Amino acid sequence: MSKLSQEELLTDDGIRNDGRRVDEARPFEVEVGVLTQANGSALVRQGKNVILAGVMGPYEAERHSQYLDRAVLKVRYHMQPYSTNDRKSPTYSRREMELSRAIREALEPAVILTDLPRTEIDVFIEVLQADGGTRCASVNAASVALADAGIPMKDLVTAVAIGKIRDTLVIDINDLEDENGQADFPIAMMPNKDKITLLQMNGLLDEAEIKKSIDMARGVIGSLYTIQVNALKKKYTPLAVSKEG
């Protein structure tokens, strides 16, 4: 990974290394129902991230892991060896385990688990290309895949990472900004409930910056959410049957 100075990451004119302004998110695309064997699936492109999420289930959980009053949600985040600049070992790492948990806990509040007692729902996430903010892109893909699988939900979950470069807060950081910036602050929300379901922070921020980051995230999340909903609507548009015949 190349070392970049703060000035290279953000020019005096407020332009970032990939040409974006500080408050500009990366291009975000969602495709729903891309797999045939999964019950629900979504492909998300967020900047150069390419993330595929597939939901298997709900199916009857094994006896020892089932709950009588609710479903078990399992999440596995995994990166393909060719997804990164340096080849990643295909073995499941501690980092992947940590992210799997963070993503699961980000999704859980939105899923109405009590509607599906004794069952298990598996969310499998494969990172096909990584470009910073993969956990946020994964949350965005996984929540759409859950909805596609018909799992009862209170809301979608939408995420974005805020960063800090040259003492300025920036939206939706890429790989280089994550690596060389002053902070990485991924946030996931249930947009309609205005609840935060994932929050991690690496770096240094003061109280005001934290408040401002959350406000910035809320704004972007609103527009990403619209794209998620439109992708779902595109797949589930009802047949246009005219009443008059």
Next chain:
Amino acid sequence: MRKPVFQGSLGQDYYEYLIEKLKANQRVDGRTLDSYRDLKIDLNVVPKAEGSAQVQLGKTSVLAGVKLTAGVPYADTPDEGVLTVGLDLAPFAHPEFQPGPPDEKAVGWGRVVDRGIREGKAIDLGSLVIEEGRKVVIIWLDLTLINHEGNAQDAASIAALAALMSARFPEEIASALGRDSLELLHFPVSVTLGKISDFMLVDPSIEEEDYLDSELSVTSLEDGRISSMQKILSGPLNEEDVMKAVILAKKKGDELRELVLKTVKKHKSRANKDSE
């Protein structure tokens, strides 16, 4: 376990229907016994990899990524580059697949791809030496089965070939070797045949796979030689079956290879145009 999948899970009636169709040289999905499903190849789908390809064979989907790095050769082959092939079954590709290290199935498919390339001498490993005994090119070929609707073997083989052919060395390796790509010597393509009762069919679908007595994958080269064969499942084959399979595999292999070569050529000329 999730949905348990048994051999012949669609039942006896389906088997009889299948046999009836086969007798009329037909398949349940409308194909003849010797026809493949639609094949679609997309190149450079993962630009971060030095080479990549997504193959869709019907609804079966395999992604191949090639990373090219400089590294230390094996002690017993100091004057050769290293080829490493891995195949991962994405857990969402099929209800039967479990997350974790590759199982018997994944290793089997990966090995057939590996042997087809290695034994076919598709890549001149001797030409990948930067500094003898110290520094050679390491080829990491990683395959991901993304959606399993049957015949993952051939989809993986085609994806591997397309990704290797379109791969570009990173700057450092390109300048050390004086060329920018792997420059394959041969083009191995696997053709998988399934046997149900007395019928041999190519490119089995996932429904057909459930009823196969045996399966034979034959990897052929452009010059008609065979670089690897693998029989799986417990049904026996007789000599005529094998010879019939080899002849069919060569014919079908040529058709598939032609499409791969054409796709890569088109991609390269477009890439050259873009860089001008």
